[in-house]
Amino acid sequence: MRNIKGILAYDGGAYNGWQRQGNTRNTIQEKVEQMFCKLLEEQIEIHGAGRTDAGVHAKGQVFHFHTESSMPVSDMCQKANAYLPRDMAVLELQEVNERFHSRLNARWKWYRYIIDNGAVRDVFSRKYAYQILEELNLEKIQKAAQNLCGTHDYRSFCSLKRMKKSTVRTVYTIEAVREDGKIYLDFYGDGFLYNMVRILAGTLIETGLGKREPEEMAAVLEGKKRELAGFTAPAQGLCLMEVGYGTERDYNIIYR
Amino acid sequence: MRNIKGILAYDGGAYNGWQRQGNTRNTIQEKVEQMFCKLLEEQIEIHGAGRTDAGVHAKGQVFHFHTESSMPVSDMCQKANAYLPRDMAVLELQEVNERFHSRLNARWKWYRYIIDNGAVRDVFSRKYAYQILEELNLEKIQKAAQNLCGTHDYRSFCSLKRMKKSTVRTVYTIEAVREDGKIYLDFYGDGFLYNMVRILAGTLIETGLGKREPEEMAAVLEGKKRELAGFTAPAQGLCLMEVGYGTERDYNIIYR
Numbered sequence: 001m002r003n004i005k006g007i008l009a010y011d012g013g014a015y016n017g018w019q020r021q022g023n024t025r026n027t028i029q030e031k032v033e034q035m036f037c038k039l040l041e042e043q044i045e046i047h048g049a050g051r052t053d054a055g056v057h058a059k060g061q062v063f064h065f066h067t068e069s070s071m072p073v074s075d076m077c078q079k080a081n082a083y084l085p086r087d088m089a090v091l092e093l094q095e096v097n098e099r100f101h102s103r104l105n106a107r108w109k110w111y112r113y114i115i116d117n118g119a120v121r122d123v124f125s126r127k128y129a130y131q132i133l134e135e136l137n138l139e140k141i142q143k144a145a146q147n148l149c150g151t152h153d154y155r156s157f158c159s160l161k162r163m164k165k166s167t168v169r170t171v172y173t174i175e176a177v178r179e180d181g182k183i184y185l186d187f188y189g190d191g192f193l194y195n196m197v198r199i200l201a202g203t204l205i206e207t208g209l210g211k212r213e214p215e216e217m218a219a220v221l222e223g224k225k226r227e228l229a230g231f232t233a234p235a236q237g238l239c240l241m242e243v244g245y246g247t248e249r250d251y252n253i254i255y256r
Numbered sequence: 257m258r259n260i261k262g263i264l265a266y267d268g269g270a271y272n273g274w275q276r277q278g279n280t281r282n283t284i285q286e287k288v289e290q291m292f293c294k295l296l297e298e299q300i301e302i303h304g305a306g307r308t309d310a311g312v313h314a315k316g317q318v319f320h321f322h323t324e325s326s327m328p329v330s331d332m333c334q335k336a337n338a339y340l341p342r343d344m345a346v347l348e349l350q351e352v353n354e355r356f357h358s359r360l361n362a363r364w365k366w367y368r369y370i371i372d373n374g375a376v377r378d379v380f381s382r383k384y385a386y387q388i389l390e391e392l393n394l395e396k397i398q399k400a401a402q403n404l405c406g407t408h409d410y411r412s413f414c415s416l417k418r419m420k421k422s423t424v425r426t427v428y429t430i431e432a433v434r435e436d437g438k439i440y441l442d443f444y445g446d447g448f449l450y451n452m453v454r455i456l457a458g459t460l461i462e463t464g465l466g467k468r469e470p471e472e473m474a475a476v477l478e479g480k481k482r483e484l485a486g487f488t489a490p491a492q493g494l495c496l497m498e499v500g501y502g503t504e505r506d507y508n509i510i511y512r
Binding site for chain 1: 265266267313315333337342343344345346347376377378379380382384
């Protein structure tokens with residue numbers, strides 16, 4: 001039995017998110033599973049590192065699966081891309097240790113939220129960015145972002161009302177940069193709650209619009225109530241960029 | 257009567273090209289005209305600098321129209337973008353000399369053809385690039401591109417069988433660069449015949465695939481027969497980047 005790790009890119013616009021569950025049809029997981037079942041002629045179960053919401057994109061989703069097949073991974077990768085729809089692509093496949101688990105072993109994730117904040121909308125990024133015509137105050141966003149980092153109970157930034165599991169997470173950094181009319185919000189953390197990145201993005205956007213002050217963030221965190229945080233920013237602006245399996249230290253080396 | 261010059265960006269994927277004519281519905285020109293008629297409450301006729309084909313994009317299409325309206329151009333621009341579909345945007349409007357004509361006064365045009373030539377397709381550019389998995393030979397493309405520049409009769413690179421007007425054009429430069437798995441072909445010329453950029457791109461692609469040699473290009477030009485040149489590269493890879501109204505010298509200052 002081989003254990004295969006893969007990296008997947010997808011345009012999430014046409015799908016009901018990553019996870020195949022109950023009656024949810026047209027998920028990315030389902031498409032990838034069906035493709036590998038067909039390709040390897042056996043029952044394949046795909047496990048993903050992160051459950052991206054409907055409409056969210058990925059440039060570096062990680063998954064793994066077990067197979068009895070002896071097909072070389074390079075052949076498998078090429079054939080997988082020939083079978084997959086045009087809005088998905090397997091970037092890499094490699095054979096890994098039998099104990100590797102894409103979700104349980106993930107040490108950090110990098111999500112990017114893109115805001116189209118130019119004077120005129122960029123028609124070519126309309127499906128990959130959230131357009132806001134009013135100019136956002138980047139300095140305020142950066143200050144608020146600082147105040148949202150650290151190890152906290154992020155319950156205020158979670159859409160699920162009842163979370164039995166811990167809602168404590170560590171957000172290492174949130175970087176906000178402006179380039180060519182776009183604002184890029186990069187979130188690096190050890191894990192994110194349901195809708196957490198989109199609610200963080202929405203709260204930062206409200207701060208950039210002057211509806212909130214950076215100093216409020218501590219109270220939003222401490223209040224532990226969803227209604228204290230900002231709106232859930234639209235899915236199409238969000239992209240899962242990378243999932244890391246090294247230590248946090250590795251992350252610092254790579255991204256600083 | 258005021259004469260207004262505008263710059264327009266559009267994702268051509270959903271349209272039957274620029275030109276409104278006879279039974280052709282759903283053209284970009286038609287959409288822009290309808291919008292200005294509604295906005296200015298008068299009959300408006302839009303004239304474009306270049307007639308892009310069905311599926312071709314633009315980041316810098318230029319147009320002009322006459323109006324009796326006294327609405328300031330900044331208001332007009334903002335309202336135009338509120339009325340236009342999401343896959344189009346007016347980047348700029350300005351009042352110009354009454355004699356200015358977007359097509360007749362155009363001195364040069366810049367078209368870009370994008371080839372996705374990475375080992376794995378880029379899912380996010382699938383609608384704005386032509387994907388070729390086999391690695392193209394960039395040096396051969398560059399040599400062939402050199403041989404296709406100059407002032408020539410480009411009849412071999414025109415899809416229209418019978419051209420009554422002159423088929424002589426000047427192509428100033430064709431630049432080919434590779435960046436992040438993409439190959440960008442930039443064509444600068446005083447004007448291009450019907451399908452000319454796409455046939456030039458197709459011929460360069462065939463050269464990059466080793467099906468043609470750069471040295472053949474002179475004979476292709478001299479033969480003046482469509483069948484001597486390469487295939488018409490797909491529309492989705494092409495974008496009209498800019499239209500210039502200065503002299504060729506200006507172009508050299510800007511782009512060199």
